[in-house]
Amino acid sequence: MTETPLREVRRAVYRPLRAGNALEDTVARLVQTVRLGVVAPGESLPPERELASRYEVSRDTVREAIRELADTGYLVRRRGRYGGTFVADPLPQAPHPGVVPLDELEDVLGLRRVLEAGAARTAAGRTLTPEARAELWARYEAATAADTAEYRRLDTLLHLTIAEVAGIPSLVALAAENRARVNAWLDTFPLLPRNIEHSNAQHERIVTAILTGRADAAEAAILEHLAGSEALLRGFLA
Template identity: 60%
Template sequence: MAAEPDSAVASEALLRPVRPGNAFEDTVGRLLQTIRLGVLAPGDSLPPERELAAKLGVSRDTVREAIKSLADAGYLVSRRGRYGGTFLTEELPAPTDAVRVNRAEIDDALRLREILEVGAARMAASRTLTAAEREGLWSRLADVRDAAPDYYRRLDSRLHLAIAEAAGSPSLVPLVAENRMRLNSLLDRIPLLRRNIAHSDEQHEGIVIAILAGDVEAAESAMRAHVEGSAALLHGFLG
C-alpha cells in the first residue's frame, strides 16, 4: 500500500513566498489551497501568524487580513485563551453552485482574459486618445471606486470594457464582453473580499494612469498584475 503523503512536506510546498504585487490575493489563495487539498483538515489549527508571514514572505498585517477575510467567508474561526489560535471550521462552506467548475474552465477564461485585456491596456496606452475617451476612462474609474458591493462587479466590468474601447479596435470589445460574462459567473461563486476590492481599486487607478500617460510597459504590467490577482482568488476558492 502506498504511503500517505506527508502533510508537513505538502504544507511547506504550498506555503511558499508569494508575488509582491498581489500579496493579499496570493496569501488567501495559498491558505485556501492547504484547506481544499486536505493538507489541513476541518478543526486543524493554522500555523501562527508570524510563521505564516515568514513562509509566505508577507507582512503579518497581510496574513491577518487574509485570515479575517477567510473567517468572514466561513472557512476559519479564531479562538482566544490558552489553547486559542486560528482553526479551520468543522464544516467548510459548501460551493455556492451545485455545478462543479473544473480547473480547465477556469484556466481557459483566465488565459483568454490575459490575452485580451493585457493586450487592450497596452494598445490603449499606445494610442493618442480623444478627450472623450480620456474622460470616459476617468468616469468609469470613479464609478467603480465609489461602487457599493452589490454593484461592484457590474461597474468593474464597465471599466474594463472602456479600456477595451480605448484600444481602438471595435472587434475587441465584444470579445472582452463575452469573456467578462464568463469571468463574472465564476467570480459570483466566491466571496467579495473588502481588501481585494481596495487592492483592485489601486490597480485600476494604476492601469488608467499608465494608459493616459501613454506608458505602454506600465499599462501592460499593471493589467497583468491585476489579472493575476483575480486568478489567485479564483484558483484558491474554486480549484
Template identity: 75%
Template sequence: MTHPPHDLGRTVYRPVRGGNALEDTVARLVQTVRLGLVAPGESLPSERELAERYAVSRDTVRQAIGELADAGYVVRRRGRYGGTFVADPLPPSADGPVDAAELDDVLGLRRVLEAGAARAAASRMLTDAARATLEDRHAATAAASAGDYRRLDSLLHLTIAELAGIPSLLPLVVENRARVNAWLDTFPLLPRNIEHSDAQHDRIVASILTGRPDAAEAAVLDHLAGSEALLRGFLA
C-alpha cells in the first residue's frame, strides 16, 4: 500500500460530515484515486483503517467501496493477499478537471436558488393541482429506473422551483441544473446514493406540503451537499 505525503493524506483522509457520510466517503476515495495518491494496481488502506480515518462506520466504508467497485474504480480481492485495489486501468474521466472557481460558482448558486425555491414553495398556500403535481413528480422519481433517474430527479427539482411562484426564478434554476447535470453525466449513478437521495426527497416534499419553510430549506441544503461531495470528488 502506498502512503501519500503527510499533508495530502491528512486532507484526503480527514473525518467526513455526518449528514452525507456515504457520499463524502465515496468522494474522498475517488479523490485518492484521481489524485494518484494510491496508484493503479496498488491497495487502499483497510476498511478498518479507512473507517477510523473518516470517522464513519465500517459498513459505510464497505458500501462506498462497493459503489466504486461497481463503477470500475476499484477491485476487491479475497484471500491472504486480498484487499481493495485501485483499478488498472481506471475508467475514463471527464475531459479534464473542472476549474475549481467555476465549480464553486455553479454549486454556490445552486444552493441559493434551490434552497430558496423550496422555502418559497413551502411558504405558499398551494392549490390542490399544484400539490398533486409535486406528489406525482416525487412518486415518479422514487419509482424511476437507473437510466431515467437523473431526468426525473431534475423534473422534481424544477417543479419545486415552479411552485415557488416567482416566474423569473425558474429559468435560472433550469440553466444552473443544466450545467450541473452535464457534470453528473460524466460519472455513473451510485445505487446507494439514489436510496439516500430518495429519502431526502421524502423530507423535502413533506416539508413543502406541510408548509414548513425552515425544514424545506434545510432538507434541500442537506440533499445538495451529498451530490456536491460527489461532484467535487469526481471532477475537482
C-alpha cells in the first residue's frame, strides 16, 4: 500500500456527493464519518471550506448541515483561535430503531459478508508493503487494547483497514457505507464483555492469516467473526 494509513477510507467518506439533495446528503455523509470513527469524539472535522470542496457543494450547504448536526448533539462548534467543528464527546445515545424488517437486515448483512470476506481474501493474496503490514497490526493491537468506550470505533477502523490493504479503492467506499449502516444498529445495544474477548481472538486469527498470506484461512476467519455479530443483530433487532 503506497497510500498513507486510511487515506482511501478518508477519500471514501469525503468524496463528492451526487447531484440532488445536497443538504441531506451532506448531513448523511457527516454522520457516516462520525459513525465510522474516522473522526473520533473530541476531534475536529476538516474546515468548512475543505468539506465544501471535497463534497462539491457550497459552503452554505456545509454550514447548514453542521448546524443541523450540532442541534442534534453530534457536533460542537467552537470559536476562537483553536475553534472549529468537533465531534461531540460523548456522542448522543442512538435511538433504538425498533424491529428492523428481516429482509432489510439480511440484505445489509449479506452484502457485508461479500465485501469483508472478499477484502480479507484479497488482502491475504497480495504482497503487502512493510507500512501496510505495520498499519494492519497496529489497528489490531489498538482494538485489542481499547476500553468499551472506544472499542466499536477502533474495531471499525480495523475492518476498514483490511478493506484498504486489499488495494481496491472502490471496495473501501462500499465497505464504509455498509459498515456505517451496521454501526447505526450496533450502537443501539450495549457491548458484551465476553463478546469483546471472543472478537479480539477472532481478530488475531484474521490479521495473522492475512499477514501470512493464507487467503482461505483469512476468509474463513472473518466469516466466523461476522456470524457472531449477525447473531446479536438478529437477536436485538429482527
